[in-house]
Amino acid sequence: MYEKYSEAMKNLTLSIMELLGLSLGIGKDYYRDFFQDCDYITRCNYYPPCPQPELTQGTGPHTDPVALTILHQQDKEEGLEIFTGGKWQSVPPVPGAFVVNIGDTFMAMTNDMYKSCLHRAVVNQHSSRQSIAFFVLPRRNKVIRAHDSLIGPNDKRLYPDFTWSQLEAFTQKCCRADDKTIKNFVQFLSESSSAE
Numbered sequence: 001m002y003e004k005y006s007e008a009m010k011n012l013t014l015s016i017m018e019l020l021g022l023s024l025g026i027g028k029d030y031y032r033d034f035f036q037d038c039d040y041i042t043r044c045n046y047y048p049p050c051p052q053p054e055l056t057q058g059t060g061p062h063t064d065p066v067a068l069t070i071l072h073q074q075d076k077e078e079g080l081e082i083f084t085g086g087k088w089q090s091v092p093p094v095p096g097a098f099v100v101n102i103g104d105t106f107m108a109m110t111n112d113m114y115k116s117c118l119h120r121a122v123v124n125q126h127s128s129r130q131s132i133a134f135f136v137l138p139r140r141n142k143v144i145r146a147h148d149s150l151i152g153p154n155d156k157r158l159y160p161d162f163t164w165s166q167l168e169a170f171t172q173k174c175c176r177a178d179d180k181t182i183k184n185f186v187q188f189l190s191e192s193s194s195a196e
């Protein structure tokens, strides 16, 4: 069952990569080829009911450090919120639909043309909630670098070249993933390269 789910999600990932490439004007194959050999992590989230939900967080505010997240939410129970328009807004589950989230790594691959999304999960008093997050990661040693055509004549490259291995190590050893992970990571890279 899990194998079947992963296989279907991998195929979906590559189709989404085609759409992202087309939408950015760099062709359908560019990201598809880049992510053809990518890695995946599946996380099953379970949020029990909580007598005082206002005193806790299901999952605290963060952007996903990965390239892309494809999230399945349990039908009926709300919990996922995104920060947009200056406030937290619920993303209610739509039966049969996934939530697709741009992560920090993909944001860097577009030089911020596409932004990673600040989100959190809240809990409630009455019912438990489950979600399945399918995280898409570039192969560990592949260089993350925005395509030349996404850097306009007056634009700067906002990120140094990096690999998923480096970002993963940073999130695991230096800080928890939150809303400042990628900024802190870029700072960390520039400090380590100037110390060399």
Ligand SMILES: O=C(O)CCC(=O)C(=O)O
Pocket: 043, 045, 059, 064, 071, 073, 079, 080, 119, 120, 121, 130, 131, 133
């Ligand atoms: O449970 C949710 O809706 C969100 C989970 C999440 O953000 C994550 O696993 O990274």
Ligand SMILES: [Fe+2]
Pocket: 062, 063, 064, 069, 119
């Ligand atoms: Fe997340």
